[in-house]
Amino acid sequence: MTRFEASACGGLRIELAGASVMLRGSGALWLETERTLVVADLHFEKGSSYAARFGQMLPPYDTRETLDRLDREIAALSPARLIFLGDSFHDGQAEGRLAADDAERLRSLARGRDLVWAVGNHDEEGPRALPGEVVDEALILGLVLRHEPRGGLQPGEVAGHLHPAAKVSSGRSSVRRRCFVTDGSRLILPAFGAYTGGLNVLDRAFSGLFGGPVLAAALGKQKVHAIGPRSLRPD
Template sequence: MNAVAPSFVYDFAVATCGSLRTTVAAAEVMLRPSGALWLAAEACLVVADLHLEKGSSYARRGQMLPPYDTRETLGRLEAEVAALAPRILVFLGDTFHDRTSEERLDAADAARIAALAGGRRLIWVVGNHDADGPRALPGERAAELTMSGLALRHEPRAGVQSGEVSGHLHPAAKVRSARGAVRRRCFATDGERLILPAFGAYAGGLNVRDAAFAGLFTRPLLAGALGRDRVHAIGWRSLAAD
């Protein structure tokens, strides 16, 4: 994959992972291979669109999926928390797939989520799938918040929004080569705003060349595509439509 744009560089000094360090509206951010965002200045970990209990939601409608999405998603999140020891953990909306997902949580999974609040501030930014926020789980509920000078909200707003960090669109990058095509979840940024990939095991991805992204970026978009152990910087001209 092609690394581009000198203002977006890999920091190989980060020993724990192949994270991509960049800036969003002058705030330094770290894009993690897991799809999480790390704000070191605040010791804040941000994850978007977990869509917990999506499997059980589909099962209620007769579409049977393996019921392990919540367990797998929480396992990856716990690994990030163990690696970084954040003081603040932010769920950036659509943490649950629907408004009754919390009721369907296995007791052990609910306990794992509650344990994430131990010794840190846990903030639930609400999204369109979970507008009511959690009912029984610990943490603070917010429509949006400001962290390191960045506006963290679930859904990106139209027009120029310098410093906005959002989720909702589940960005994905596709790259073609003579050997075929590769499609990966990705971060999407132009240095002014940032859209996080979906963190949930069953959450899908929308190609960043889709019309839904049109008009959100003031400069050619850079995709931080998630690899096995590093984030790959992909320039706009290297990105393919589906």
């Protein structure tokens, strides 16, 4: 079982493939020794995409809300490096649909820090006009950070893409939350975007990715809750 340590900030500190990392209540990963903040699956402009493609009029504030949450993490931690772990934009045209003030907020993220965009399946080319480095993957503290988890066991891999969520039942009630999921060897981050859903960690999409018992670190209102495999329930 993965060992963890509760933090005063409400997060959980774990050892991941030999590196000490912090699972934040926002759904971000904090690599303190490298002053690096990692977030996955922001899906900027998902609301405007659904309006254009399907006529579904979702409130067009998802990008703004996601940036607000990101700004709070930056204010709390003052990272020297910010890594977007793929699917930062919901589609290839999303960057062009950004409101002017949201685009400026994204440009401001690169002032005084390194900004890294790992590409994902929704944004295979990365941003065109925004600052920062576009990469397939990044290597930090012996960890390989990429968007989509590779098949089989991948020690030291940090990925997103699957939008993990944990469901826990107690009596007649149940709770379902976005979560990190890890076996201490690899880690999958929850989606950070405001309009992103979650896939139950017991779904077969997670099968074969972990070599031992998993810890689901569920995002609560005040802290991250460690959930062992016996407490997890299917949808």
